[in-house]
Amino acid sequence: MFEHTDGDRGQVGIGTLIVFIAMVLVAAIAAGVLINTAGMLQTQAEATGEESTSQVSDRLEIVSTSGTVTDNNVTDIEFVMAMAPGSNPIDLNKTTVQFIGAGGEESLATQHDEEGVTISNIQGVSDPETNPVLTDSSDRLKLNVSLNDANVNRDEIGYPELEEGDRVAVTFTTDSGATTQEEIRVPTTITNEDSSVRL
Template sequence: MFENIERDADERGQVGIGTLIVFIALVLVAAIAAGVLINTAGFLQNQAESTGEESTQQVSNNVEVLSATGSMSSSGGPVDTVTITIGLGPGSDPVNIGETRFELLDEQANAVLGKNLGTPVTTNLEEGDRVQVEFDLDSDFAQNLQEGDEAELTLTTPDGSQTVEVLNVPDPFDGSGNDVRL
């Protein structure tokens, strides 16, 4: 029923060497695949860390508008100059205010003022610092702001953090001077 097969010693060695070659090839393929996976995981980890740092800067390094006033050349006339006072938000790292972009957009969205300060009093806005920025609407803006008008001010820091402030001109002007709080 069962047949007994005798093998030569030479055949047995050849089968062992073939198996060893296949085993070594499998180990090499597995080692290369593991190296690729480890390299990819390291790359993804570095990319995730840098993305996290950039996101944190965009969220935490913000500039706040502390006050905004409008000035009129004549009592009861249109607002022709807007002055804002800015400072750092809580927990913010210093912000290079010279590279911060200021944009003023009126409510009809037809007049945009883009302004970079260049070299203001302080290059880096540090904690506790205050900087005033003045917009001359006569020369920089398409029109002055009238009673009841609204304008949107957007500040974009070099990190990409944006602060949006809506400036509302009182209606009617209080008539007590040439400056109004926006």
């Protein structure tokens, strides 16, 4: 029914071979692109996972909060800080704290040379002034923040002294972005005998 010469069959075979080779090349290029993209996505997913884990776990834990009382006002706030369980080492020099309340908003670094901020060791940290790093779950540092009194000339942050019944929301943010929030409540009654109060 159909007549083909040997030359015609050869031409058809070469054309099919060229198309087949082209398809294999396209498939190989597509596979290479997919493998490369999958590798980049895997790397990005790993980095995102590590950052997300750090933002959740690398946070501070506030063990206790107290205030120094002068003339029935809280003039200094002392935070005893520790690492949260499962956290990597936390450097207080790379941590910020934010105060929000009736006295406004104030953000500052918790560095030892920040005006109105002092860091001292309670347990486990050998050099808290120049290297305040919590490396173990048993480590404890005391962070003292001096509040603003317009009548006294001293190192202090811009947030005003706390009066009876005041509430302040305090947020600590580590360098990895993990946050710890605490609400400070001043007792509704402070007597002249009180030199310090638990907040």
